Amino acid sequence: xxxxxxxxxxxxxxxxxxxxxxxxxxxxxxxxxxxxxxxxxxxxxxxxxxxxxxxxxxxxxxxxxxxxxxxxxxxxxxxxxxxxxxxxxxxxxxxxxxxxxxxxxxxxxxxxxxxxxxxxxxxxxxxxxxxxxxxxxxxxxxxxxxxxxxxxxxxxxxxxxxxxxxxxxxxxxxxxxxxxxxxxxxxxxxxxxxxxxxxxxxxxxxxxxxxxxxxxxxxxxxxxxxxxxxxxxxxxxxxxxxxxxxxxxxxxxxxxxxxxxxxxxxxxxxxxxxxxxxxxxxxxxxxxxxxxxxxxxxxxxxxxxxxxxxxxxxxxxxxxxxxxxxxxxxxxxxxxxxxxxxxxxxxxxxxxxxxxxxxxxxxxxxxxxxxxxxxxxxxxxxxxxxxxxxxxxxxxxxxxxxxxxxxxxxxxxxxxxxxxxxxxxxxxxxxxxxxxxxxxxxxxxxxxxxxxxxxxxxxxxxxxxxxxxxxxxxxxxxxxxxxxxxxxxxxxxxxxxxxxxxxxxxxxxxxxxxxxxxxxxxxxxxxxxxxxxxxxxxxxxxxxxxxxxxxxxxxxxxxxxxxxxxxxxxxxxxxxxxxxxxxxxxxxxxxxxxxxxxxxxxxxxxxxxxxxxxxxxxxxxxxxxxxxxxxxxxxxxxxxxxxxxxxxxxxxxxxxxxxxxx
Numbered sequence: 001x002x003x004x005x006x007x008x009x010x011x012x013x014x015x016x017x018x019x020x021x022x023x024x025x026x027x028x029x030x031x032x033x034x035x036x037x038x039x040x041x042x043x044x045x046x047x048x049x050x051x052x053x054x055x056x057x058x059x060x061x062x063x064x065x066x067x068x069x070x071x072x073x074x075x076x077x078x079x080x081x082x083x084x085x086x087x088x089x090x091x092x093x094x095x096x097x098x099x100x101x102x103x104x105x106x107x108x109x110x111x112x113x114x115x116x117x118x119x120x121x122x123x124x125x126x127x128x129x130x131x132x133x134x135x136x137x138x139x140x141x142x143x144x145x146x147x148x149x150x151x152x153x154x155x156x157x158x159x160x161x162x163x164x165x166x167x168x169x170x171x172x173x174x175x176x177x178x179x180x181x182x183x184x185x186x187x188x189x190x191x192x193x194x195x196x197x198x199x200x201x202x203x204x205x206x207x208x209x210x211x212x213x214x215x216x217x218x219x220x221x222x223x224x225x226x227x228x229x230x231x232x233x234x235x236x237x238x239x240x241x242x243x244x245x246x247x248x249x250x251x252x253x254x255x256x257x258x259x260x261x262x263x264x265x266x267x268x269x270x271x272x273x274x275x276x277x278x279x280x281x282x283x284x285x286x287x288x289x290x291x292x293x294x295x296x297x298x299x300x301x302x303x304x305x306x307x308x309x310x311x312x313x314x315x316x317x318x319x320x321x322x323x324x325x326x327x328x329x330x331x332x333x334x335x336x337x338x339x340x341x342x343x344x345x346x347x348x349x350x351x352x353x354x355x356x357x358x359x360x361x362x363x364x365x366x367x368x369x370x371x372x373x374x375x376x377x378x379x380x381x382x383x384x385x386x387x388x389x390x391x392x393x394x395x396x397x398x399x400x401x402x403x404x405x406x407x408x409x410x411x412x413x414x415x416x417x418x419x420x421x422x423x424x425x426x427x428x429x430x431x432x433x434x435x436x437x438x439x440x441x442x443x444x445x446x447x448x449x450x451x452x453x454x455x456x457x458x459x460x461x462x463x464x465x466x467x468x469x470x471x472x473x474x475x476x477x478x479x480x481x482x483x484x485x486x487x488x489x490x491x492x493x494x495x496x497x498x499x500x501x502x503x504x505x506x507x508x509x510x511x512x513x514x515x516x517x518x519x520x521x522x523x524x525x526x527x528x529x530x531x532x533x534x535x536x537x538x539x540x541x542x543x544x545x546x547x548x549x550x551x552x553x554x555x556x557x558x559x560x561x562x563x564x565x566x567x568x569x570x571x572x573x574x575x576x577x578x579x580x581x582x583x584x585x586x587x588x589x590x591x592x593x594x595x596x597x598x599x600x601x602x603x604x605x606x607x608x609x610x611x612x613x614x615x616x617x618x619x620x621x622x623x624x625x626x627x628x629x630x631x632x633x634x635x636x637x638x639x640x641x642x643x644x645x646x647x648x649x650x651x652x653x654x655x656x657x658x659x660x661x662x
Contacts (some may be wrong), residue, residue: 007050009030023039045090079118187228270384289310308383313560354387596647607621
């Protein structure tokens with residue numbers, strides 16, 4: 001280019017076109033004096049227009065600045081004379097970018113000078129709708145592009161209005177209810193930000209609103225939503241994160257109203273077992289009963305054990321509305337402060353539940369056993385039962401010494417357990433931690449059950465037996481099944497003292513995960529081959545599937561599912577079940593952390609588990625929670641060592657726990 005010194009240059013500065021006079025030039029940069037009496041080093045690539053300096057190039061600095069201001073004002077005034085819309089209509093059909101000189105010639109009549117070029121440049125830049133600046137030239141947008149740009153501009157304007165209205169609402173929020181109606185969409189934005197944080201699809205606009213309104217961090221925003229009545233003060237955020245709904249839609253409830261067990265009860269292929277004494281044993285707060293038991297002693301220490309599972313598969317139509325609802329949920333979720341059933345309570349707690357004194361269709365497994373736990377005979381059948389009595393675990397434990405039926409049944413179940421041990425089963429019991437919240441005080445209580453009660457152990461053994469025989473029946477019938485397999489551990493396990501928490505905790509890490517497959521095989525930790533899950537059809541969807549398969553084969557029909565259908569269902573349901581498990585575990589942890597919050601500064605027993613890269617893994621056995629402490633040069637620990645921990649900080653909302661060892 002020719003010597004630029006003394007020339008006027010125009011460039012974009014802070015989203016507007018500024019003007020300057022070139023004082024000197026060095027390679028790729030120009031030293032300029034602006035109309036604001038400032039000196040800038042301007043890269044030549046930023047120059048949009050260079051014109052003659054005219055009267056601005058002479059005189060002292062003050063005179064140059066004044067001349068620049070006069071030229072700037074004149075050119076801005078002339079820009080107002082350019083009709084951009086009319087100019088666009090003249091060239092809208094052009095496919096190529098047009099030079100500024102050509103556009104200025106269309107905008108002004110007569111000879112075109114620097115002022116005309118500048119005025120056209122400024123008009124097009126300020127209007128920024130009909131033309132796109134491209135390589136120093138202007139490309140007219142097509143009508144379609146223009147329409148999209150106008151739509152985008154409207155969206156941006158709506159966005160700005162939404163932000164302004166939201167910030168005004170938050171800034172003027174009264175301290176106490178009643179609160180004014182929030183702007184449309186604001187609550188959803190704020191909830192999504194708290195729940196999903198940066199992964200929220202609307203995080204950008206929500207963060208802008210929160211920042212402008214000076215709400216604070218995530219915890220402050222959570223408290224604001226509690227104040228507005230959107231969240232409970234202990235809102236289950238993991239439940240929202242996973243998109244799990246607690247309630248059931250009106251269409252689902254309408255389908256529930258059409259359900260009747262009558263057809264299943266009237267099926268002529270069922271055995272009438274209403275004369276058989278059956279009973280349920282569950283927790284005190286259980287309301288969904290899917291299994292009942294019976295036992296007929298033989299007087300020699302053995303007898304006929306019956307496991308009766310509600311035949312939900314015969315009542316719920318496969319792939320029907322309710323069946324698909326159960327498939328979408330995968331499992332019931334039991335949490336310290338809530339429970340979310342897989343099926344609506346009118347089904348899971350009533351029509352499909354083995355309630356006392358109610359006729360129910362069932363699939364019954366009968367096993368004739370001797371006193372040593374040897375199976376003499378067994379069979380499965382479709383049945384009708386009427387539960388005679390409902391017992392809690394505590395009540396059943398109390399009756400063991402007086403009720404010979406329960407006592408003999410318990411002895412047989414212990415013999416079954418010994419038989420499994422001989423078959424390779426291993427037992428690594430760990431304490432169970434039950435967390436609850438006092439309804440009146442809101443305080444968290446924790447109860448650790450160190451070992452299973454006698455009847456809990458008995459019920460568990462009957463479920464293992466029934467699941468094993470269900471798998472055997474389908475395998476021997478050559479009907480497809482969803483089997484549970486577990487490969488043996490890579491090294492021998494040391495069961496040791498049943499009270500040794502450290503040993504059992506560490507040994508459990510050697511276990512292989514169980515696989516869900518259509519191929520039968522060993523479940524090593526249970527010591528049975530094959531194995532499936534079919535005893536909880538109103539709580540677990542895959543149990544319902546296996547039970548429906550059993551029912552169809554027992555009825556002499558074709559299997560309800562092919563092998564490929566079972567694979568497809570398992571592939572669909574397993575991720576849903578894992579998601580529910582995450583919610584359950586996170587909710588348990590939340591309330592345990594609340595329990596720890598109330599014990600800040602207190603001493604708790606702890607067990608050193610294992611050294612890690614920068615920390616020692618520490619188990620708090622009272623609540624069976626793993627945490628850690630930093631490794632230091634003076635920290636001398638060995639695995640399994642009993643230590644004492646002090647809670648330094650516990651924050652349930654942010655899931656932060658810090659302990660130190662005494």
